[in-house]
Amino acid sequence: MEIKSAFMVVRIRFGQGPVVTRRNGKNSRAAMLAGSLLTLISICLLSLGIWRLCQDLDLANNFIFPDGFLSHWQVWIAAAALTQYSCWGLTRYAKAAHGRAEAPASEKDADIEKPEPSGMAANV
Numbered sequence: 327m328e329i330k331s332a333f334m335v336v337r338i339r340f341g342q343g344p345v346v347t348r349r350n351g352k353n354s355r356a357a358m359l360a361g362s363l364l365t366l367i368s369i370c371l372l373s374l375g376i377w378r379l380c381q382d383l384d385l386a387n388n389f390i391f392p393d394g395f396l397s398h399w400q401v402w403i404a405a406a407a408l409t410q411y412s413c414w415g416l417t418r419y420a421k422a423a424h425g426r427a428e429a430p431a432s433e434k435d436a437d438i439e440k441p442e443p444s445g446m447a448a449n450v
Contacts, residue, residue, distance in 0.1 A: 350423060350426060351419075351420075351422070351423020351424070351426055352423075353423075354419070354420040354423035354424055355420070357416040357417070357419050357420040357423075358416070358417065358420040360413075360416050361413045361414075361416035361417040361420065364409050364410070364412060364413035364416065365410070365413050367409055368406045368407075368409040368410040368413060369406075371402055371403075371405045371406035371409060372402070372403065372406035374390075374402045375399045375400075375401075375402030375403035375405075375406060376399075376403075377389060378397070378398070378399035378402060379399040379403075382399065
């Protein structure tokens with residue numbers, strides 16, 4: 327008895343996927359979102375630093391971290407400053423990318439006069 331096995335070739339064809347572009351500022355929306363969230367985190371860190379500073383001055387009750395690295399007000403205020411600085415960087419990146427997106431594509435487009443928006447609006 328002779329057994330033969332035949333192999334079947336299966337070809338899978340995928341459709342066209344999204345085109346990957348190399349334009350600058352693709353992540354401007356994510357940068358703006360991260361910058362907004364980092365501002366809130368910076369405010370929280372600053373409030374913890376002020377709480378610890380007030381405890382050192384006997385103006386506030388017990389701090390959440392009584393001892394260790396996180397029990398120093400300088401750590402919290404420095405973390406708030408670094409977080410806010412990174413937030414400013416992300417926001418600057420997002421605004422620069424947004425400005426490039428609104429710039430005219432060529433000088434030919436820049437010469438075309440655009441109608442000025444009227445001051446009237448419908449308040450319905």
